[in-house]
Amino acid sequence: MKFWRAPPAADAETHGLLLALVAALVALALASLAIGRYPLSLETIADILLGRDIDAPGRATAETILFLVRLPRIATAIMIGAGLSLAGAAYQTVFRNPMASPALLGVSAGAGFGASLALLLHLPTLAVEAAAFCGGLAAVAASYLAARSTRSHSLLTLVLCGMVMSALFQALISLVKYVADPVDTLATITFWLMGSLAKANAADAATAAAPTVLGGAILFALRWRIALLALGDHEAAALGADVARLRAMVILCATAMTAATVCVAGIVGWVGLLVPHIARMLFGMEPGRAMIATATMGALFVLGVDDVARSASIIEIPLGVMTAVIGAPFFLFLVTRARGEQWS
C-alpha cells in the first residue's frame, strides 16, 4: 500500500531530467574509459570493447589498462559516490536533519577507528571491514543519543554532537597509532586511513559495491515508509510504521555503505552532505525519484572528480581533498541561497 502519492506535477519534465541524469552517468562512465595517463586511442578502445580481433602491438597492455585498471576504478568511484550520497540522504531523512551526513555524524571517523583497531590486532581483511562497520555504528549511535539527551530541538545540536564524536574518534585513531608498532603496523594503519583509488582493482570495486547495492536496494524497497519518518515519529507510527525498527534498519544500511567507502577510499567528506541537497532541490521529495537522483548525481560527482584526479597531471590528487575543495564552497553557496529558510 502506498501512503504517499507522487504529486501529479512531477510530470514529464522531472522524469525527463532524471532519465537525462542516468544517461549522463552512462555516458561519463564510457567516456572515463577513454580518460587516463596511458595514451589509448578511441579506435583501440572501440576495437577492444566491440571484440574486434586485431592483433596490434600493445593490444595486451591496452586490454590491461581498460579492463584491469580503468574499469575497476570507474566502478569503484561510481559505488563510492552513490554509497556516500545515499547514506547521507538516509541519515538526513531518519534524523530529520538536513545537516546530517556520514562525515558530520562521525561515522567516517568511527569507521576509521574500528578499522585501525582491527589492523592493530592484525585481523584479516574481512574483520577489518566488519570493525569499520561497527566503529561507524558506534559513532552514529553515540552522536544520536548525545543529541537526544540534550532535549534540544535545534538541528545544529545533532551536528555539534556528531562533530564531538568525530573529534573523539579521531583522537582514538591517534591513540591506536601511538601504541602501534612503528616498524610495521603504524605504516599500515596510516596508509589504510589515507585511502586511495590509485591502485583500485576488482576487489576494491566489489568491497564498495556489495554494501552499496544491497543497502541501496533495501532503502529503495523501504522508501515509502522511510518517507513517513520525515513526518515525525508520532505521525509515522499513526500511519502504521514500526518507527524504531525502521530507523534501525535505515541506520544499519547507511552505516554499512559509509564503512565500505572508508575501507576503499579513506575518509571522503562533503559528498554525502552536498548531493542529497541538490537532488532534493531538483527533484523534490518524492522518495523513489529522489533516491535515484541522489545515487546518480553522487556517482556522477565522484566519477567526474576522480577522472580529474587521475588524469590532470602525473600527480595523483587524493579524492578526499578534491571533494572538499569543490564541496565546501558549493555547500556554502547553497546555504546562502537558501537564506536560512530551512536551516534554523
Place this chain on the structure above:
Amino acid sequence: MSSIARLACIALALLLAAAPVECRTIVDMDGRSVTLPDKISRIVTIGPVPVLNGFLFAFGRQQSIVNGLPRELARNRQFVFAPELASRPVVQSSASGLAVEDIVALRPDLVLTMDRAATDKLAGLGLPVVMLKWREPHDIETLMALLGDVLEERQVAADYARYFEAVLTRIETTLGAVDETKRPRVLYVNYRRLTQPHRIAEWWIARAGGRSVTDDGREQESVTFSLEQLIAWNPEVIIVADRGEVEMAMAEPRLRGVAAVRDKRVHVAPAGAHLWANRTIEQPLTILWAASTLHPEKFSRGQLESEMRSFYERFFHMSLVREQLDEILAGSSGR
C-alpha cells in the same frame, strides 16, 4: 693594596672562573651563529637519525653519539657500524616527537638536526644546535665541510669531497658517451604507496646513466601517481627500497606488460648506514650501484664490491666481510 687594585683582582678572578671552557662560534647551514665548546664528545642527532649518524660515522665519531635510534628505525643496519647505539637512550619517535627533557639530560656538546622546528625548540633551551641542509645533490660537500669545522677534522671533509668527485668522474668516464636512447627509463618508487619519495633519486639515476621517468624538474620532495601512470611510463628498470616490494610488483597482474617486470629488472636498492636510494653519506656508492644495475656491461659487481670495501674502510674504518657486503647489497626488508 689600593681599592682599585683590589677591584681589578676580583674582576680578574671572576673572569677566570666564568670561562672554564674555551668556546668558538660557527655559522650553520641556516645562517645561524652557534657557540660550541672546544671539545665535542657528546653528540645528539635529531630527526633523520640514520642520515645524520652516517655523517658522523665518516668522521669516526660512532662513540660520540649519545642517543639511540628511534624505534621505527631499530631494524636499521647502523648497529653493524655502531653497535653501541643499541644501548643508547631513544629521545624521539615519529609518534611522540622529541623527549626534550631526556635530550637536555644527555648534556650534549652538539645537537645536529635537519629541520627548523626542532632547531628552534632545542636552541631555545640553550643547547648548541647546528642545522644541516641537504636539498641539492652537492649540498653534501658543504655539509661535510661544515661538520669538518665543527668537529675540527677538516682533512676528513676534504678527503670525502675529493672521493665524491673522483667517483663521479670515474663513473662519467666509464659511461662515456652513452647516447640518449641507450639510457634506460628508470623509476625509483615506494611501490606500496606509489610514491617517488626523494628528489635526490632524480640526480643519482641521471648520474648513473639512466633517465628517471619522474624527473620533470619538480620542486617538491615527493610525488604520488596512479598505477596507470606507472604503466604509461613503462619503465625499463624499477628500483624499490624494500625487498617485499619486489615480490609485490612482480606478482601484480596489471604490471605484466611493463618492461621492467617483463624483463625481471625490478631491483631493491642496497641499505648500509642508511637506504642508499635516499640521502646518505654512501651516495657515491649509490651511483656506482645504480650504474652497475643499469649498465652491467660497463660496471661489474666485483668493481662495486671492491669500491664498497674501500669506502667503508676509508671513512668508517671498518673492513667488511663478504656476508656483510651481501647483506648491504640485498637491501632492506620488512619496512
